Amino acid sequence: xxxxxxxxxxxxxxxxxxxxxxxxxxxxxxxxxxxxxxxxxxxxxxxxxxxxxxxxxxxxxxxxxxxxxxxxxxxxxxxxxxxxxxxxxxxxxxxxxxxxxxxxxxxxxxxxxxxxxxxxxxxxxxxxxxxxxxxxxxxxxxxxxxxxxxxxxxxxxxxxxxxxxxxxxxxxxxxxxxxxxxxxxxxxxxxxxxxxxxxxxxxxxxxxxxxxxxxxxxxxxxxxxxxxxxxxxxxxxxxxxxxxxxxxxxxxxxxxxxxxxxxxxxxxxxxxxxxxxxxxxxxxxxxxxxxxxxxxxxxxxxxxxxxxxxx
Amino acid sequence: xxxxxxxxxxxxxxxxxxxxxxxxxxxxxxxxxxxxxxxxxxxxxxxxxxxxxxxxxxxxxxxxxxxxxxxxxxxxxxxxxxxxxxxxxxxxxxxxxxxxxxxxxxxxxxxxxxxxxxxxxxxxxxxxxxxxxxxxxxxxxxxxxxxxxxxxxxxxxxxxxxxxxxxxxxxxxxxxxxxxxxxxxxxxxxxxxxxxxxxxxxxxxxxxxxxxxxxxxxxxxxxxxxxxxxxxxxxxxxxxxxxxxxxxxxxxxxxxxxxxxxxxxxxxxxxxxxxxxxxxxxxxxxxxxxxxxxxxxxxxxxxxxxxxxxxxxxxxxxxxxxxxxxxxxxxxxxxxxxxxxxxxxxxxxxxxxxxxxxxxxxxxxxxxxxxxxxxxxxxxxxxxxxxxxxxxxxxxxxxxxxxxxxxxxxxxxxxxxxxxxxxxxxxxxxxxxxxxxxxxxxxxxxxxxxxxxxxxxxxxxxxx
Numbered sequence: 078x079x080x081x082x083x084x085x086x087x088x089x090x091x092x093x094x095x096x097x098x099x100x101x102x103x104x105x106x107x108x109x110x111x112x113x114x115x116x117x118x119x120x121x122x123x124x125x126x127x128x129x130x131x132x133x134x135x136x137x138x139x140x141x142x143x144x145x146x147x148x149x150x151x152x153x154x155x156x157x158x159x160x161x162x163x164x165x166x167x168x169x170x171x172x173x174x175x176x177x178x179x180x181x182x183x184x185x186x187x188x189x190x191x192x193x194x195x196x197x198x199x200x201x202x203x204x205x206x207x208x209x210x211x212x213x214x215x216x217x218x219x220x221x222x223x224x225x226x227x228x229x230x231x232x233x234x235x236x237x238x239x240x241x242x243x244x245x246x247x248x249x250x251x252x253x254x255x256x257x258x259x260x261x262x263x264x265x266x267x268x269x270x271x272x273x274x275x276x277x278x279x280x281x282x283x284x285x286x287x288x289x290x291x292x293x294x295x296x297x298x299x300x301x302x303x304x305x306x307x308x309x310x311x312x313x314x315x316x317x318x319x320x321x322x323x324x325x326x327x328x329x330x331x332x333x334x335x336x337x338x339x340x341x342x343x344x345x346x347x348x349x350x351x352x353x354x355x356x357x358x359x360x361x362x363x364x365x366x367x368x369x370x371x372x373x374x375x376x377x378x379x380x381x382x383x384x385x386x387x388x
Numbered sequence: 389x390x391x392x393x394x395x396x397x398x399x400x401x402x403x404x405x406x407x408x409x410x411x412x413x414x415x416x417x418x419x420x421x422x423x424x425x426x427x428x429x430x431x432x433x434x435x436x437x438x439x440x441x442x443x444x445x446x447x448x449x450x451x452x453x454x455x456x457x458x459x460x461x462x463x464x465x466x467x468x469x470x471x472x473x474x475x476x477x478x479x480x481x482x483x484x485x486x487x488x489x490x491x492x493x494x495x496x497x498x499x500x501x502x503x504x505x506x507x508x509x510x511x512x513x514x515x516x517x518x519x520x521x522x523x524x525x526x527x528x529x530x531x532x533x534x535x536x537x538x539x540x541x542x543x544x545x546x547x548x549x550x551x552x553x554x555x556x557x558x559x560x561x562x563x564x565x566x567x568x569x570x571x572x573x574x575x576x577x578x579x580x581x582x583x584x585x586x587x588x589x590x591x592x593x594x595x596x597x598x599x600x601x602x603x604x605x606x607x608x609x610x611x612x613x614x615x616x617x618x619x620x621x622x623x624x625x626x627x628x629x630x631x632x633x634x635x636x637x638x639x640x641x642x643x644x645x646x647x648x649x650x651x652x653x654x655x656x657x658x659x660x661x662x663x664x665x666x667x668x669x670x671x672x673x674x675x676x677x678x679x680x681x682x683x684x685x686x687x688x689x690x691x692x693x694x695x696x697x698x699x700x701x702x703x704x705x706x707x708x709x710x711x712x713x714x715x716x717x718x719x720x721x722x723x724x725x726x727x728x729x730x731x732x733x734x735x736x737x738x739x740x741x742x743x744x745x746x747x748x749x750x751x752x753x754x755x756x757x758x759x760x761x762x763x764x765x766x767x768x769x770x771x772x773x774x775x776x777x778x779x780x781x782x783x784x785x786x787x788x789x790x791x792x793x794x795x796x797x798x799x800x801x802x803x804x805x806x807x808x809x810x811x812x813x814x815x816x817x818x819x820x821x822x823x824x825x826x827x828x829x830x831x832x833x834x835x836x837x838x839x840x841x842x843x844x845x846x847x848x849x850x851x852x
Contacts, residue, residue, distance in 0.1 A: 128850050130509040131485045132731065136850055149842040151817065151835050216672075217661075235661070240824075325813060329820050344482045346810045346843070347509055 124353035131349060142354035153355070155330050156338035159244060163334065164311040167248045171307050172300065175255045179262030180288075193263070200256040204316040211250045212237060212321065237321055240329040247332060250317055258303050265299030266292070297378040305370055312363050315340065335359055434467045435738045441473055441498035442480035444758075449473035451757035452498075455750035459742055466738045484730065485511060493730035495739035501809065503538040503546030503726050504625075508806030508847050513729040514543040518740045524748030525740075529765045531796055534722060536625060537803035547747050548724040550760035552688040553795035554613060555720065556602075557667065560703040562589060562683045572791075575707035577718075579618075582684075582710045583647055589683040590651050597662035600676070602684040603652070604644040606823055607666070608816040610686055613721030615640060616800035618712030623811065623840075625804045628848060632815070632837040633830070636714040641822050641829035643712070648823065656823040667691070688723055689792040693759040698779030706791050708798075720795035721802060725760060761792055769793050807843045814839045 125142055127135035146153050182193055199207065214221045215236035223233040236246045269292060277287045315336040318326070324341040326333025339359070343352035439456070441449060449471050456468035472494065475483035481501055487493040488511050499506065506512050519525040525547055527535060538546035556575070563570035566588055576582040586601025605614040612622050620636035623629075631637070652659050659665070663676040667685045676682045678696055686709070691697055697704070708718050727743045729736060746754075751762040752771060759773035769789070776785040805811050818832040827835070 128846060130511075130850070131489045132509050132511045133850065138846075141846070145842055145846070149839055151839055152813070238660075239657075325816055329824060329826075330817060341813070344479050345813075346807070347481070347485065347505075348810075348843070348846075 121353045121356055124350050125357045126354075127350045129349040129353070130347045135350065138350065142351045143358075145351065146354055146358070150351075152326075152330065152333060152338055155326075156333050156335045159326070159331065159333055160312060160314070160335040162244055163248060163251075163314060164308060166245075167251045167311050167314075168304065168307040170248060171251060171255060171258065171311075172303055174252055175258035175303065176262050176296075176300075178255065178259045179266055182259065182263050183266045193260075196259050197256040199253050204254075205320055207253055208250065208317045208320040211246075211253070215246050237332075238328055240331040243322070243328055243331040247314070247317060247321060250321075251311075251314070258307070261303055262296070262299055265296050269295045294379045298380060301370070301374055301378050305367055308366055308370065309363055312336075312359065312366075434465060435735050436467045436469050437496060437735050437739045437742055438469045438494040439471050439496050439498075439739075439742070440475075440480075440484065440494040441471055442500045443474040444498075446473070448758055451754060452750075455746065455753050456742075458753070459745045459750065462745065463738075463741060466735075466741065468742060481506075485509075488730050488732055491732050493732045495733045495735050496727065496729055496743055498549075499546060499726040499728050502803045502805070503728050504540045504804050505806050505808045506728070507538075507540040507543070507545035509850075511731055512545040513731055513733060513736065514545055515547070515729065515740065516544050518736070519544060519547075522740070522744040524764050524766050525744045530763055531765070531799060533799040533801045534724060534763050534796065536801040537724060538726060538728075539625075539804065540806060546726040546728040547743055548763045549727045549743075549747050549751050550690075550754065551722040551724040551763040551796055551799070552690040552761050553720050553722045553792045553799060554610065554686055554688050554709075555706040555791060555795055556684055556709060557677070557687045557697075557704060557706055558684045559677065559680060559682070560705050562680060562702075570703075570705070572705055572707050576710045578710050579643065579712050583651075586647075586684065587651055592653070595658055595661075597652070597659060597681075599681045600659075600663075600665060600683070601651070603659060603665050604647045605640070606644075606656070606819065607686070608812055608819055609723065610721060611815055611819065612802040613709065613719065613800060614712070616719040616721075616802075617709050617715050619715040621800070622815070623805045625801060628844065630805075630811070630837055630840040630844060632818070632840060633833040636712075638829050638833055639714065640712060641819075641833065645822060645825075645829065654825075656825075689761045689789075689795075690759055692785075692788060692792075693773040693775045695775070695779075698773075698775040700779075706788055708795070718798060719800045720798045722761075722763075722796060722799045724763065724803065761796060763796065805840075805844065806847045807840060810843045811836075811840045 124135060126137060126139060128138050128142075129135040178196055182189065182196065215223075217223060217233065217235045217238055220236070222236065226233050234242045236242050273291050273295070274287055277291050282290065313336055314334050318332050318334040318337050319340070322328075322332030322337070324337060324345050326337060335355070336359075339352050339355045342348050342355060439452070441452060452471045452473075453468075456471070460467055474480060484493065484497065503512055507514075515525070516527075519527060527544065530548060531551070534548045534551045535544065537548060538544050558570075558575070560570040568574075568585070568588065576585050582602060583604075589599055589601035591598045605611060615622050615637055618636050618640045620631065620634050620640070622632050622637065624631050648654055648656060648659075663681060664670045664673040665676055665682055665685065667675050667677060667682075667687045668691070669675060675696070677685060678700075680702060709720060711718060727746060729739055729743070733739050747762075747764045748766055751760075751764065751767060754760060755762055755771050756774070759776075762771070770786075772782065772785045772789055776788065780788075814836040818827075818836040821827040821832045822829050826832075
């Protein structure tokens with residue numbers, strides 16, 4: 078009996094030592110999480126209720142920043158509209174484009190490695206550099222895109238100088254960075270068991286039917302992932318919009334995205350409290366949209382081997 | 389075979405001991421880093437003044453360094469560190485405020501943001517006590533309307549070392565070809581006269597403007613000047629109130645719209661598509677006036693050193709801004725470079741001596757490099773841009789610079805709001821909405837007024 082107690086005590090001490098060691102091993106990560114993620118997030122939340130300009134200590138304002146945002150900041154609603162427009166078009170277009178390219182790359186053909194590299198390569202180009210290249214290409218007078226439109230007899234447009242076309246131009250620009258999504262789709266496609274596709278073919282399914290009834294359902298977890306990441310990144314579009322439209326969102330505030338509005342409120346107007354309130358609102362919107370997507374997932378996402386999930 | 393066996397003196401370090409020493413070492417390094425980077429100079433040593441400028445390019449910054457070397461000859465106990473020309477990828481004000489907040493700012497700086505705006509946030513030191521005994525800096529040595537851009541809550545927080553004044557540039561050859569008198573005295577004195585004159589030059593070819601006379605106020609930086617020429621203002625510094633939607637300002641924008649409808653087919657998009665009418669290069673597009681497609685536009689004195697003005701193949705001149713229907717006197721606008729001492733500056737007296745020197749003597753060398761108009765009244769007014777003298781002759785250069793100095797004397801207060809940049813963005817938005825007919829002048833200006841007053845009240849509530 079006593080020997081059992083001694084053994085238990087030793088085991089308990091060993092477990093505690095192990096727990097301490099484990100804690101020590103994760104401590105650097107834990108500390109950086111607290112210092113560089115939790116602290117800024119909580120500070121942002123606190124600052125959103127204050128008037129803060131970096132130099133002077135924060136002054137408590139309560140909800141005034143939020144009231145100002147909704148009632149006395151005309152650029153707020155403009156930037157909300159611009160970001161929503163961008164997200165609603167750029168995300169589906171990006172998903173469709175990435176899936177299409179992944180399907181092409183999944184085909185068994187010569188030089189596939191070269192194609193894959195070419196499509197993944199733009200991800201490595203710094204966004205400022207690629208945006209500058211696109212600004213030249215979108216030039217209404219001497220740009221490549223208008224030259225191509227002219228060559229096929231289509232009317233030319235003002236692109237980044239025309240408020241009607243500036244956002245569509247930014248959406249087209251966003252397709253440049255599809256490479257990462259393409260690679261994820263490609264991994265998903267290669268994970269689909271060939272046996273299922275063969276069985277469908279034997280049952281008489283054509284290429285479209287195999288895609289519609291086998292590939293697409295099995296790819297839905299990957300679509301969910303890319304959708305969530307796409308939505309988050311579309312709400313966070315900043316560099317391209319800033320390079321194209323500056324802090325004023327030219328032309329006519331058509332490229333004033335929400336992140337640019339946050340940036341200019343913080344670093345042009347020195348209204349850090351107001352900017353923090355805007356950031357909190359952005360966080361909540363992205364959180365709600367992401368939760369809605371996740372809540373809808375059981376309806377359309379199919380996980381292999383999960384019972385009752387084959388709707 | 390172990391190292392011990394080879395006779396090498398080797399003490400194995402325990403992991404715990406290693407981590408303990410690492411901890412101590414890291415802590416010591418952190419504490420060392422928290423200390424001041426440069427101790428105050430001891431007696432007999434030169435005091436080094438650090439100096440920043442938001443940018444301006446290589447030649448401009450090299451010019452500032454050359455001025456610093458001259459200053460050092462007059463002040464042997466002070467050394468001016470190499471000018472920090474911009475803050476790289478980081479926005480200048482962002483970097484400056486962060487350094488002020490961290491207690492490690494430059495000792496002195498050039499500002500391109502209104503000192504009133506930075507002073508309202510407690511970022512600058514008041515200079516009044518230092519200004520009064522100084523050689524160039526006393527308040528009476530500056531045009532009051534220009535010094536107003538440096539004042540907040542009754543104190544002065546900057547020196548407007550240069551203030552480029554504005555005027556209306558016009559192509560004399562285009563005037564003479566149409567038989568229109570081209571002397572400055574014959575230039576329109578009222579908005580109505582300017583509008584009638586402008587029509588003489590505006591020619592449409594289908595949807596494209598071949599030539600234009602004058603395109604009414606569409607640049608936000610000039611709006612305060614046009615408002616003043618119509619007897620109004622956008623911001624009332626004395627009462628700390630925005631007056632953007634005052635009736636004369638609404639009338640001013642309705643006047644511009646009416647003009648746009650009559651002369652420019654009511655379509656500002658077509659106007660901007662037809663050419664660059666700004667008087668300077670915009671996104672690679674050269675200004676239309678070079679090709680004699682524009683008869684009149686508003687420009688600033690610092691351009692008088694540019695080749696496109698000094699080596700033009702045609703004759704040109706400058707004229708005053710005409711007076712609006714509600715205006716009573718001729719006014720002009722200006723655009724300064726300011727000098728200031730950030731809060732936390734470590735060598736206040738020495739840094740101010742540098743600013744004072746720059747205001748009176750250094751600025752003359754600055755002018756030779758870039759013809760920004762010195763604002764200090766003690767600076768001789770006979771300085772001429774060499775390029776203009778070479779290109780157009782000494783008499784013409786003298787007349788033009790005399791004109792710009794007169795304009796500065798007639799300047800209206802501007803750049804004096806504690807929320808200057810915010811207000812500029814709101815005004816730009818209102819202006820675009822009016823010109824592109826997305827909102828009526830009354831509604832657009834009322835929206836800007838509400839936003840600006842709200843932002844101003846918040847800043848003023850914080851107090852300094």
